[in-house]
Amino acid sequence: MEIPVKTPSHSYAVTIGKGILREALTAQHDLFTKADKIIVLTDENVWTAQQSYFEANFPYIFEVHVMPAGEKCKSFENYNEVQTYLLKQKCTRKSLIIAFGGGAVGDLAGFVAATYMRGIPFIQVPTTILAHDSAVGGKTAINHELGKNMIGAFYQPEAVIFDITFLHSLSEKEVRSGMAEVIKHALISDAQWVEELLEGDHVTELPENLLANYLAHGIQVKATIVEQDETEQSVRKYLNLGHTYGHAIEAAAGYGRVAHGEAVMIGLIFSLLLSEKFGKVNHQFTKRFLHFAMENGYPFEAVREFTFEQLTEYLLKDKKADYGQLQFVLLETIGQPFVQKVELEQCREIDRQLRALLAEV
Ligand SMILES: NC(=O)c1ccc[n+]([C@@H]2O[C@H](COP(=O)([O-])OP(=O)(O)OC[C@H]3O[C@@H](n4cnc5c(N)ncnc54)[C@H](O)[C@@H]3O)[C@@H](O)[C@H]2O)c1
Ligand SMILES: [Zn+2]
Structure with a gap:
């Protein structure tokens, strides 16, 4: 099922269903072929639980960077680490980020995408029920020690691909x-x-x-x-x-x-x-x-x-x-x-x- 999201800054679709990952990714073929590098940002729990299904259904060559889970993912420290990683990988403005995880990964990866070289494209691949909310609408943020979500940007993804197969491993x-x-x-x-x-x-x-x-x-x-x-x-x-x-x-x-x-x-x-x-x-x-x-x-x-x-x-x-x-x-x-x-x-x-x-x- 596809749900269009049309905002003044950007229009995209949310694809939701069971077992739809490969097909929905393939539908974004142009975006993937344009990219000089595809970087998957995820967290340790998501990667442990869902690596095999993800790899089996991701039809492009990618690099993966695994981050700490939960709010730690949204720290300045992790934000800095991810930017360093992207620079070392020689990512350019043509690189594409895949946010693979719950709201924490999505918020961090979105803010990274919004700010790396003034903005590069990203796709949300949510893995929690909560992320039906957080992955849609373009709010991205990290936490400051004086407050949660205090540093961020409105930055819309190119697409949201929500394969509910991922929800099986949720607590x-x-x-x-x-x-x-x-x-x-x-x-x-x-x-x-x-x-x-x-x-x-x-x-x-x-x-x-x-x-x-x-x-x-x-x-x-x-x-x-x-x-x-x-x-x-x-x-x-x-x-x-x-x-x-x-x-x-x-x-x-x-x-x-x-x-x-x-x-x-x-x-x-x-x-x-x-x-x-x-x-x-x-x-x-x-x-x-x-x-x-x-x-x-x-x-x-x-x-x-x-x-x-x-x-x-x-x-x-x-x-x-x-x-x-x-x-x-x-x-x-x-x-x-x-x-x-x-x-x-x-x-x-x-x-x-x-x-x-x-x-x-
Ligand atoms: N941007 C927005 O509009 C928006 C809206 C609501 C919430 N948020 C943010 O979202 C965050 C909360 O999101 P969340 O509840 O998805 O948290 P989360 O991303 O921290 O995920 C919760 C836990 O579940 C694990 N997990 C995720 N997917 C899994 C899977 N498929 N199998 C097993 N484990 C899995 C994670 O590693 C983590 O430990 C908060 O930081 C909140 O501020 C943002
Ligand atoms: Zn909320």
Whole structure:
């Protein structure tokens, strides 16, 4: 299945399906034959788990560079190492980068591609559920010690090739993490889809064809938004639903311990509580959604590990924060997002409500 993404800066397609790697790569023949060198950037876990399938289905000559996994991949140090590697390989402006991995590899490789010799082409080959989100839309970044994703660029890939065969080797934690972004895409776009998710199997036990459908649906939601607003001036902000409070939990816990999507799920509950106040979401729905999230093993115990004061430090670091006022994406009703300024004091109250609710269920 192909989903077009048309942004002002660049148009490309996301190809998604099972066992599609070779065919989708072959469809990009022109891009590959133009390239003087093809460099695959990946991480140690992905390469260990998926090297043989990748090599068996990659019909061009390539060099591979294996990086540390997780957020380490997005460090300045690794960024520098990869640039050094490209220079030593004598890569030019005609070289092509393949980002083979999850969101961390994709963000790093994208930023490397955006900046190596002022920009060279790259293709996203995502290997996590979460990357149905991160590989589409052209946000690339590395982390600074003062904040995550603080250094980056909007830079679109030439293509996204999502072979769901790669998902077989994901841990349950990573499946759960990635599904939170799928659920986020549902919440900002489609009440009926949300119902289906809430009524469906555990997110870690979805049948493969249904999962593929959901991923394609999520990509479609993201593509539609990115087409309207490539650089996050307006509607693209909706994609941050759950991320303000989620990022604070993720950062406070230390990156990796609570996975990105796991933290986003906690943030989604926070946003629903806020949406009761500023929108028309009813409390019954929030409770039902929390119940679903708990049943699915999202780690809400993380909230209790920190006080609101500890989280505040991170809340205020949010890229969208503005002099003690925070910007949240909320829901008017399910499927209808809007952006709302919220005072820190109001956040404190919602944080109290969240803790009370967690103690109750
Ligand atoms: N650019 C964007 O728009 C955007 C959007 C959302 C998230 N992100 C970023 O994405 C990152 C999170 O992405 P992620 O959850 O994919 O994390 P990740 O890339 O760190 O992958 C998670 C873990 O799974 C391993 N892994 C990946 N694919 C595997 C496979 N097929 N089999 C076995 N193991 C595999 C990785 O090595 C890693 O240990 C964060 O850095 C976040 O900031 C970016
Ligand atoms: Zn996210």
